[in-house]
Amino acid sequence: MQKLRFNRWHEQQLYQSFAWLISCLLAGFLFLSIIEMVGLTSSGLLFIGTLVALYIVGLAIIELFRRFWMSFTFAQACASVATCKVCGTYGLFEVTPDTRQIYARCQKCDHHWVIGGDHDASQ
Numbered sequence: 001m002q003k004l005r006f007n008r009w010h011e012q013q014l015y016q017s018f019a020w021l022i023s024c025l026l027a028g029f030l031f032l033s034i035i036e037m038v039g040l041t042s043s044g045l046l047f048i049g050t051l052v053a054l055y056i057v058g059l060a061i062i063e064l065f066r067r068f069w070m071s072f073t074f075a076q077a078c079a080s081v082a083t084c085k086v087c088g089t090y091g092l093f094e095v096t097p098d099t100r101q102i103y104a105r106c107q108k109c110d111h112h113w114v115i116g117g118d119h120d121a122s123q
Contacts, residue, residue, distance in 0.1 A: 006082055006091040006104070013075035020068035027061045078102060078115050086111040 031054060038050045083090045084106040093104040102115035 006093050006095050006102075009095040010075055010079050010082075010091070013071060013078075017068050017071035017075060020064055020071060024061055024064035024068060027057055027064055031057045031061065081115050084109060084111050085113065 034050065034053055034057065038046065042050065082093075082104070084092070084104075087106060087109040089106055089108045092107045095102050095104075103112070104115055105112050
Protein backbone atom coordinates (compact mmCIF):
# COMPACT_ATOMS: atom_id res chain seq x y z
CA MET A 1 0.00 0.00 0.00
CA GLN A 2 1.25 3.45 -0.85
CA LYS A 3 2.07 5.77 2.04
CA LEU A 4 1.77 9.55 1.99
CA ARG A 5 3.18 12.21 4.22
CA PHE A 6 0.51 13.50 6.59
CA ASN A 7 0.54 17.03 5.16
CA ARG A 8 -0.06 15.73 1.63
CA TRP A 9 -2.78 13.33 2.84
CA HIS A 10 -4.54 16.13 4.74
CA GLU A 11 -4.40 18.36 1.67
CA GLN A 12 -5.94 15.60 -0.47
CA GLN A 13 -8.72 15.07 2.09
CA LEU A 14 -9.57 18.77 2.00
CA TYR A 15 -9.58 18.82 -1.82
CA GLN A 16 -11.88 15.80 -1.85
CA SER A 17 -14.25 17.32 0.69
CA PHE A 18 -14.48 20.58 -1.23
CA ALA A 19 -15.17 18.62 -4.43
CA TRP A 20 -18.23 17.19 -2.61
CA LEU A 21 -19.23 20.72 -1.62
CA ILE A 22 -18.93 22.01 -5.19
CA SER A 23 -21.03 19.06 -6.38
CA CYS A 24 -23.61 19.95 -3.74
CA LEU A 25 -23.74 23.55 -4.93
CA LEU A 26 -24.10 22.46 -8.57
CA ALA A 27 -26.98 20.18 -7.58
CA GLY A 28 -28.53 23.16 -5.79
CA PHE A 29 -28.28 25.20 -8.96
CA LEU A 30 -29.93 22.32 -10.85
CA PHE A 31 -32.73 22.28 -8.27
CA LEU A 32 -33.34 26.01 -8.74
CA SER A 33 -33.09 25.71 -12.54
CA ILE A 34 -35.77 23.02 -12.60
CA ILE A 35 -38.09 25.24 -10.59
CA GLU A 36 -37.30 28.24 -12.80
CA MET A 37 -37.69 26.46 -16.15
CA VAL A 38 -40.69 24.25 -15.48
CA GLY A 39 -42.26 26.08 -12.59
CA LEU A 40 -44.68 24.72 -10.07
CA THR A 41 -47.75 26.15 -11.81
CA SER A 42 -47.86 23.44 -14.49
CA SER A 43 -50.41 20.66 -14.29
CA GLY A 44 -50.76 16.95 -14.92
CA LEU A 45 -47.83 14.69 -15.70
CA LEU A 46 -45.42 17.61 -16.07
CA PHE A 47 -46.16 18.69 -12.50
CA ILE A 48 -45.68 15.15 -11.14
CA GLY A 49 -42.46 14.73 -13.15
CA THR A 50 -41.19 18.05 -11.82
CA LEU A 51 -41.90 17.03 -8.23
CA VAL A 52 -40.16 13.68 -8.72
CA ALA A 53 -37.11 15.38 -10.25
CA LEU A 54 -37.00 17.93 -7.43
CA TYR A 55 -37.27 15.13 -4.85
CA ILE A 56 -34.38 13.19 -6.42
CA VAL A 57 -32.17 16.27 -6.75
CA GLY A 58 -33.05 17.26 -3.17
CA LEU A 59 -31.94 13.85 -1.89
CA ALA A 60 -28.72 14.20 -3.89
CA ILE A 61 -28.07 17.61 -2.32
CA ILE A 62 -28.50 16.19 1.18
CA GLU A 63 -26.18 13.24 0.46
CA LEU A 64 -23.52 15.40 -1.19
CA PHE A 65 -23.52 17.80 1.76
CA ARG A 66 -23.32 14.88 4.20
CA ARG A 67 -20.28 13.50 2.37
CA PHE A 68 -18.63 16.93 2.37
CA TRP A 69 -19.23 17.39 6.08
CA MET A 70 -18.01 13.92 7.07
CA SER A 71 -14.84 14.19 4.98
CA PHE A 72 -14.08 17.74 6.11
CA THR A 73 -14.62 17.12 9.81
CA PHE A 74 -12.54 13.91 9.71
CA ALA A 75 -9.62 15.73 8.06
CA GLN A 76 -9.82 18.58 10.55
CA ALA A 77 -10.09 16.23 13.53
CA CYS A 78 -7.00 14.36 12.35
CA ALA A 79 -5.12 17.62 11.83
CA SER A 80 -5.92 18.76 15.35
CA VAL A 81 -4.13 15.73 16.88
CA ALA A 82 -1.29 15.38 14.39
CA THR A 83 1.31 16.91 16.68
CA CYS A 84 3.74 14.59 18.48
CA LYS A 85 3.17 14.80 22.24
CA VAL A 86 6.84 14.17 22.98
CA CYS A 87 8.74 16.55 20.69
CA GLY A 88 5.95 18.81 19.37
CA THR A 89 6.62 18.12 15.68
CA TYR A 90 3.56 18.58 13.46
CA GLY A 91 2.72 16.13 10.66
CA LEU A 92 6.12 14.46 10.33
CA PHE A 93 4.83 10.92 9.71
CA GLU A 94 3.37 8.79 6.94
CA VAL A 95 -0.28 7.89 6.38
CA THR A 96 -1.80 4.80 4.76
CA PRO A 97 -4.66 6.13 2.60
CA ASP A 98 -8.26 4.88 2.95
CA THR A 99 -8.04 3.94 6.61
CA ARG A 100 -10.07 5.54 9.39
CA GLN A 101 -7.41 5.09 12.07
CA ILE A 102 -3.99 6.47 11.29
CA TYR A 103 -1.05 4.84 13.03
CA ALA A 104 1.58 7.52 13.40
CA ARG A 105 5.26 7.23 14.22
CA CYS A 106 7.12 10.50 14.64
CA GLN A 107 10.15 10.51 12.37
CA LYS A 108 11.97 12.84 14.73
CA CYS A 109 11.66 11.07 18.12
CA ASP A 110 10.10 7.65 17.19
CA HIS A 111 7.00 8.21 19.39
CA HIS A 112 3.96 6.10 18.31
CA TRP A 113 0.30 7.12 18.56
CA VAL A 114 -3.03 6.61 16.82
CA ILE A 115 -4.88 9.42 15.08
CA GLY A 116 -8.60 8.88 14.94
CA GLY A 117 -8.49 6.74 18.07
CA ASP A 118 -8.69 7.49 21.78
CA HIS A 119 -5.58 5.66 22.88
CA ASP A 120 -1.86 6.32 22.75
CA ALA A 121 0.19 3.56 21.12
CA SER A 122 3.44 4.49 22.87
CA GLN A 123 6.13 1.87 23.09
